[in-house]
Amino acid sequence: MFTGTLALLHRALRLDARLLRTHLFRVGFAGLVYASLIYTWGTSALLGAPGLKLFETMTYLNLVLISLAGISFFATAITEEKEEDTLGLLKLAGLNPLGILLGKSTSRLVGAILLLLVQFPFTLLAITLGGVTLLQVLAAYCSLAAYMVLLANVGLFFSIACRRGGAASASTLLFMILYFLAAPGLLTIRLGLVNGGVIVKSGVVDRFFEDSAELCRSGSIWNRIETITQTGFGESPIGTQVLFSLVIAGLFFLLAWVSFHHFTRDARGAAKPKADFSSRFIALGRKYRSRPRTRPLAWKEFHFVTGGMPVQIAKFVFYGMLAGLVFWASERYYGYTLAQAGQVVAIMMLVAITIESSMYASVIFHDEWRDRTLPLLTMMPIRPTTIITSKIAGCGPALVPALLWLGVGCVIWPQGLTELGNALILPSRWFVLLVALLFLTLTMFFSMVVRWGALPLAIAVMALGVIVSGCCGSPVFGMMAVVNRETGFQEGGFFLVDLVILTLIVGLQFDVRRRFEIASSQ
């Protein structure tokens, strides 16, 4: 068993060491640490405890990067073997499930932990800058490492259970959302139930909710980091969160091991889409599916990427139920007004639109690239620009359900329609839209460059953009202030920033077109 496992581990590490991008990524990461250091040094005159500032920046940056790695790097450990039809070969090579799991997950975990270790000496600099103790640094890295182990094993399980990398990433993301929102979610439900008189305050059920929320809170990395970064931290470096994470990680690893045979019985067929969830929806809609007419590419995207009419109807019903739940519960159990509930629904729908559109952006070209159908599209007597715009246009109708409920939320929320109107006329609102567009364009771009993880990569680049613009944005902010002062138009500065972002989007769109042609000829 261990010979095979070591062989897998050895292969993965060798491959990793040979790839230029691995080293570039590490250099980029070190550069990011260095940039944080400079930023801290630059702002140390204004802020007290520069060491604590550096320590906080590094810790939260790591938290974001580990979370992104969880939904991309770790969640594709086994699915990539399934998609390439090589899982069966690993089985034939005599590797048992435990060997495959250890071999595939350990190499990724080792690579990620190396990234964490490489920055440890830099973080120790925070102690010399002042405001942080060695105990805090050790505790933070123990917590982050435990969180990484947790995500690696959760990702491993979902990569066993799911057929496609995208589904595994989405499932891991769902787990993370539950992980972070479990404590406030339980407390919110408890509050509603107590307010509505469904359960007795301080009764058994109430205490159960409270204890469960407390357990989730103490097991959450977010709360742990908040505790660690407080001045005067004196707890053990290995706290409840570390133990909680390791236990849950172990459980997920066991689950992955036990269910390995069940989910990978037909390793070849595993990548076939005929039986998966979305295919069932597609099959359901086949009867009612229209035929392609003047915009066949848009037709294809609407029916085969977004799921067609059945999925849109299902989404409309689901969002409606969600909105109905908010309207019903907010007044009855939480004492919110209907207008406030409308605002909550509008925000929820904006989040849904962002998630949906980013998912479509990450797959519309990537799936064609993966299935090697891009040459067929390119060979059509249709210009590449038309192909790209048609594909994007085909995904547009899929946002209609969320848009409709957004409209409902805005109509009920008194300021909602004003806010929507502002989005049309105010450059500060355009800014939000343009940033979202930039993010989607970036996702499309990466989906034709990397094999997996385009979406997390785009999120990481956008996060980096926020940090860089925070560090180096002084000239821009200065320019915005000057424009505001001279023109008296408060939005003038934003208008300039919007122009910069728009230029970036247009430039990226050209590169998307170029990448499309390159990918087609490969």
Added chain:
Amino acid sequence: MSTMSEIAPTKIAPTSTVDRGAEAAAVEVRNLSQSFGERWAVRNATFNVEAGALHGFVGPNGAGKTTSLKLICTLLEPQAGTIRVFGQDVVLHQQEVRRRIGFMPDHFSMYRRMSVFEYLDFFGAAYGLATAQRDRVIKDVLALVDMHSRRNDLIAGLSRGMQQRVSLARVLVSDPDLLLLDEPASGLDPRARIELMEILKELKGMGKTIFISSHILSELADLCDSVTIIDVGRIKYSGSMSALLAHTHEHPTYRLGVGAEFPDLEQRLGELKGVMRVERVDGRAEFRVSFDWTVIDTNALLRGVLDMGVAVVSFTEERRHLNEAFMDLTQGGLE
């Protein structure tokens, strides 16, 4: 698989007849070169494919076949040299060229969640065919590839051979004049290969020009009118199939079996008109007789043998295996 008589009434709409009289060669490649980094995929290649011909494009793995096909079908832009398809430059008239060609890549590029009909319908619409026209064309091409009964099946559930047929049907939906097929028979079982070759013969009969790549020359021997052999990016041969053996300087050889031994028979056979060489086969009463290219007179040979009073038991042409010729031409190895 449909037989030829079953397929005969089927005619691919709407404009399957190619006006070859007014056409230039279907493909004209002149001094074509393409490199990837320091490695030459195609180097100074020149060849023609006549309109209406079934032309084989043969070479070992990594010879430059797929790159050449991608260059011809406009997926890649040539770094040097020119390619004309029906007289139109592939760089200057990219869209016009694309309308006239159908390309089938060497891998299965399919939308697996679509049904066979939806797949063809989508491509038909993309090529601008009206709904009624698409219905007619899809019916025709499905009949041609014998997939009509599977028209509502999901592509994901089809076997490899069936997916290949659907892929061929997709190429035919737009009714191209030139079909570029990159190793269409690779991965197919012998029966599927034979069926595919039958379909290609049908298509040739309909006036299509077919440019088919393969790494096995003998596979195309009975099918193609002409062939181009490429190795390490260089064209080793381009011309008719029949002249291929002549090109390799192999003399036509026959096997002659005689009823009984005759004194000095080997020597006397060598003296007959046009005979270059005579060899006895394994000590048996059988001879390999090679002729000069300029004088291949088998009648004179047989008459001469009979005049000697020797009974002829067997007389067959010993065709040198095409693979041997292929091996001779492509023995350059990797550069």
